[in-house]
Amino acid sequence: MLAGVSRPELLETYDAERRPIALLRHEQIFARADFKVYLEGPTTDTEVIDDVAMELGQRYRSGALPVTDDDLPAARRPDEWNGQPGTRAPHLPLVTAAGISCSTLDLFGRQWVLLSENGVWQQAVQGLGVPVTFVHIGHDAILTDSTAFTSAYGVSPGGSILVRPDGYIAWRSVDEPSTPQRHSPTH
Numbered sequence: 001m002l003a004g005v006s007r008p009e010l011l012e013t014y015d016a017e018r019r020p021i022a023l024l025r026h027e028q029i030f031a032r033a034d035f036k037v038y039l040e041g042p043t044t045d046t047e048v049i050d051d052v053a054m055e056l057g058q059r060y061r062s063g064a065l066p067v068t069d070d071d072l073p074a075a076r077r078p079d080e081w082n083g084q085p086g087t088r089a090p091h092l093p094l095v096t097a098a099g100i101s102c103s104t105l106d107l108f109g110r111q112w113v114l115l116s117e118n119g120v121w122q123q124a125v126q127g128l129g130v131p132v133t134f135v136h137i138g139h140d141a142i143l144t145d146s147t148a149f150t151s152a153y154g155v156s157p158g159g160s161i162l163v164r165p166d167g168y169i170a171w172r173s174v175d176e177p178s179t180p181q182r183h184s185p186t187h
Contacts, residue, residue: 012063013062013064017061017065018060020061021074024054028046028054031046032048049076050077053075053077056077056078057077057080057087058087058088059073059075059076059084059086059087060168061086065085065086078090082151082153082154083152083153083154083169083172084169085170086169087168088168089153089161089167089168089169090104090152091105092144092148093143094141094142094143094144095142096141096142097139097141097142104141107141108164108167109166110165111132112130112162112165112170113132113133113162113163114132114161114163115153115163116159117157118159118160119136119139120158121134122136153172154174155173155175156174156175159172159173159175159176
């Protein structure tokens with residue numbers, strides 16, 4: 001927002017995204033047997049969520065993310081999300097066109113990134129008015145496992161994933177639409 005690429009309304013989504021995660025973390029502290037002794041009053045039978053899911057597999061929900069299935073849990077292991085919007089983008093090992101070994105996570109952090117194995121999506125990011133980097137999987141970035149992208153991100157070879165600068169998935173299209181511009185996240 002300070003750089004002028006986001007509207008001030010984006011700041012209002014922070015509380016909607018983070019407060020439920022903070023409450024879930026607090027609840028999980030006292031759901032574990034070793035902390036129940038510190039509770040004053042009756043204990044609850046809250047399900048204990050896997051440690052990896054709590055640390056890396058939280059799911060954000062807010063007006064800045066597309067409406068998804070509200071029956072999904074607030075956290076699960078990252079490899080179980082398969083590209084669900086509101087979750088952290090999964091790590092996949094890759095080699096850049098320059099021959100540098102890195103992770104898909106290294107692609108995020110500075111601006112929005114659209115990932116796809118289908119080059120037609122490059123048209124969707126042109127003229128959005130917001131800086132979006134298009135990464136053509138298989139060309140700009142070669143995965144060490146060629147089938148890993150579709151599996152980890154829950155898309156077909158024609159689909160795409162839009163990742164926010166913080167590494168969370170903002171939007172996805174499971175398949176290739178007939179006109180990508182009409183299905184881009186801002187339309």
